[in-house]
Structures are given as structure tokens and as C-alpha cells.
Amino acid sequence: MLITRSNTLGPAARPVAIPEDFTIATNPKASGKIELPFHINWSGNTLTYDLDDRADRARVYEQVLREGTEDDVRFYVEIDKLLDLWNELILPLNVRKAWESWFSLHSISGATC
Numbered sequence: 001m002l003i004t005r006s007n008t009l010g011p012a013a014r015p016v017a018i019p020e021d022f023t024i025a026t027n028p029k030a031s032g033k034i035e036l037p038f039h040i041n042w043s044g045n046t047l048t049y050d051l052d053d054r055a056d057r058a059r060v061y062e063q064v065l066r067e068g069t070e071d072d073v074r075f076y077v078e079i080d081k082l083l084d085l086w087n088e089l090i091l092p093l094n095v096r097k098a099w100e101s102w103f104s105l106h107s108i109s110g111a112t113c
Contacts, residue, residue, distance in 0.1 A: 018098060023079050031051055057081060061089060064076045
């Protein structure tokens with residue numbers, strides 16, 4: 001039996017977690033050195049990332065935007081840093097389009113969509 005990915009099977013079928021209150025400044029944010037929880041970083045060894053390092057922050061954002069929940073996005077991702085990294089992030093098309101729609105809906109500029 002051949003199984004292929006489609007909009008109803010595989011990563012494209014997973015909903016993209018974008019919290020409506022994402023930009024509220026009072027949401028607690030991760031900083032410094034962190035390890036992502038297993039439900040985000042489920043493939044491979046546990047790694048420590050430094051959110052003060054641009055390359056590490058990009059890898060964390062890619063994983064959180066692909067695999068994270070709304071709570072994860074609120075905690076690990078900062079809007080200004082997301083916009084700064086946007087064009088460098090490697091994201092599935094469905095994730096990129098969902099976030100670009102959110103940027104547009106909330107009149108947030110800075111990401112080249």
C-alpha cells in the first residue's frame with residue numbers, strides 16, 4: 001500500500017497554532033538558554049538553544065511555529081524577533097501562509113510576505 005502526503009494526511013493537515021493574543025506584552029517569554037519540550041522537539045536528542053543567539057533563535061522559531069501549541073508560541077516567540085527573522089525561516093508552505101494571513105489581518109508589517 002502506498003501512502004502519500006496530502007492536505008488530509010501528513011504535516012499539512014496539522015493546524016497552525018496562532019494565538020489571537022500573541023502580541024500582548026504581558027505574556028511571559030522564554031529567554032536565555034532553553035530546551036524545547038518533547039512535543040516540539042520530538043525527533044532526535046534534546047538540545048540546548050540560546051535565544052540570545054540569532055541562529056539558535058531561528059531554529060527554535062521554526063520548530064515552535066511548525067510543532068508548537070498556542071501556549072508554546074506565546075512563550076517562545078516574540079513578534080519583533082519573528083518579523084526580523086521571517087525571511088530566513090524555513091517553514092512549510094501551510095505554516096508560512098497561515099502566519100502571513102495573520103500578519104495581514106492584524107496589519108503587522110515588517111515581514112516580506
